[in-house]
Amino acid sequence: MxxxxxxxxxxxxxxxxxxxxxxxxxxxxxxxxxxxxxxxxxxxxxxxxxxxxxxxxxxxxxxxxxxxxxxxxxxxxxxxAEYGRAIQLTGDMTLLPLKSPTSVVLTGTLPLGVTRNVTLSTANGRPGEVKEIKAGLTSLLGTLNIAGTGLGSTISLALGGYQKYALDSSGGALAWLRLL
Known part of the structure; x- marks a missing residue:
């Protein structure tokens, strides 16, 4: 047929x-x-x-x-792109655009005298990408810093604190800008 x-x-x-x-x-x-x-x-x-x-x-x-x-x-x-995840803060960490959640709630404790850095990476990022970070720790006696923000210095995040960043390309290269 x-x-x-x-x-x-x-x-x-x-x-x-x-x-x-x-x-x-x-x-x-x-x-x-x-x-x-x-x-x-x-x-x-x-x-x-x-x-x-x-x-x-x-x-x-x-x-x-x-x-x-x-x-x-x-x-x-x-x-x-929009999703969140709780992540146990056990040491310094880097949030990567293609590998890390959009919204991160940091859990655990940060003892007195201990400093932890959460670095925002631009590697493989895209303009307009957003990262939200909340310090949902049960105890924050040490120092929690957000690094890689394009400001040249770290930004402190307090217990229960929330910060939002977006990748900007207006300067000809990707840089994280703090929105909140």
Whole structure:
């Protein structure tokens, strides 16, 4: 039996549907590091998607390759970026744009005389990315600092304190600006 024939209009509709289907760069779930090394964001991958297993501790997140004209570069960005997570503060830590939650509630205790630094990294970041940090510690007798803010010095965060930062590119490079 011969295959069914379709009209040009039906064929055009099928092509349009295929063009609108999300294109994934790999059938497997990747780690963020594997994605960045094996499939770096570039013009050829613009608009394509990838599934990653370690974005902020989640098992399966989807990232899309986007272009940022103000810095003239491509970057992998989360399709759904807003999420939060409680993180035990056991030492200094760095919040990475593609690996750390959007909102972080720091838990645990900080004894007297101890200083902890939470550093905001711009590595693999994108303009407009937001990080929210809340000191939800049960005890804060030491010093909790937020570093990497683009101010050249750390910003102290008190018990129960909340700070919000956004990545800005107006100076020609990415820098974290404090919003709250």
């Amino acid at each position: 011969p295959p069914p024939s379709i009209s040009r209009a039906e064929f055009a509709q099928m092509q349009e549907a295929i063009a609108q289907t999300p294109r994934f760069i790999a059938p497997d779930i990747l780690t963020v590091d594997t994605l960045l090394v094996t499939y770096p964001a570039n013009q050829a991958r613009r608009g394509m998607y990838a599934r990653v297993s370690d974005y902020g501790g989640y098992v399966d997140r989807v990232l899309r390759c986007d272009y940022f004209a103000d810095l003239d570069y491509h970057q992998w960005v989360p399709v759904l």
